[in-house]
Amino acid sequence: MMLDLLKPRSWFAPPHPLITKNREIFAHFDQSRPLTDYTFVVCDTELTGFDLKRDEIISIGAIVIRDLQIDLGATFHQYIRPKNTTHTQATLIHRITPQQLAEAPPLEEVLPAFVEFAGNSLMVGHCVALDMGFLNKAARKILGGTLSNPGIDTIRMARGYRRALSGHFHGEEDWSHNYSLGALSKEYNLPAFKPHDALEDAMQTAYLFLFLLKKFRKGGLLTLKDIYQAGRVGSLWS
Structure with a gap:
């Protein structure tokens, strides 16, 4: 199994069992349940840059929210070895050394573990489309x-x-x-945390996220569907 995980998959090969299971979980996803019913995985990726075709993920950090509370016992944090481990402007910003990257596992090893960690949770991120763009490129x-x-x-x-x-x-965006x-x-x-670190x-x-959820719930928005409709804050990826 481990050897299979390390091999890039052909475009014509059937999806990995992790992807099949992921699709089954969300095949009939219900947005109408109370927010307390959902588990959220708040994730962040550190990148070598923002070019989806050229740049790479060098770190993934994530935490779990259950019952609208942070579960400090459920975290994911992993440096990732990119193809190019030399310093770039991005790695300098993230304060990740070439040695840390050279000693880190490749994304082929890290991604399956992250998919299992995410499980049946909803993904939360600050500009989540950027993170998911890189994660889904790798997942394909x-x-x-x-x-x-x-998300x-x-x-x-x-x-x-x-x-x-x-x-x-319904006015124009500020x-x-x-x-x-x-x-x-x-x-x-x-509370303030160290910037440019995935976790x-x-x-x-x-x-x-929890601050804004509290404000939304005070305004009577109690289900995931309410949140989506009120602010158009998320979508389902195809």
Whole structure:
């Protein structure tokens, strides 16, 4: 089995059992249940850059939220060895050394473990489409298919919350506001974690997510479908 996981999969090969199981889990996904019924995996990836064709994942960090509480006993953090382990501007920002990357396992080993960790949870991220773009690119190559976990973007949640505060539910987006993870966390007086570290950024995002969920629930939004409809904060990936 381990040898199979290390081999890139052909475009014409059947999907890996992890992908088959993932698809079965979300084949009849129900958005109408109370938010407390769902498990969330808040994830962050550190990248060599933002070019989906050229750049690579060098770290994945994730934590679990159950019953709308952070489960400190359920975390995932792994450096990943890219094809090029020399310093880039991105690795300097992340403070990851070439030696750390050279000693890390390749994505072919890390990705299956992360998919198992995510399980039947919803994916939460700050600009979650970026993280999922890179994860799904890797999943296609390594596992023969993409992940079906529904996703929630805390940037979209924050924009929806700001529209609600201003009373402009259907107005034009205020692009002048700073929606970075650090700026929003400071604005809402959330605990501060070390930036540019996958696990620390996942933790920072988790605090922001729970803060916004609390505000949304106070406004009467009690199901996942309510959250999606109110702020258009997420979508199901095909």
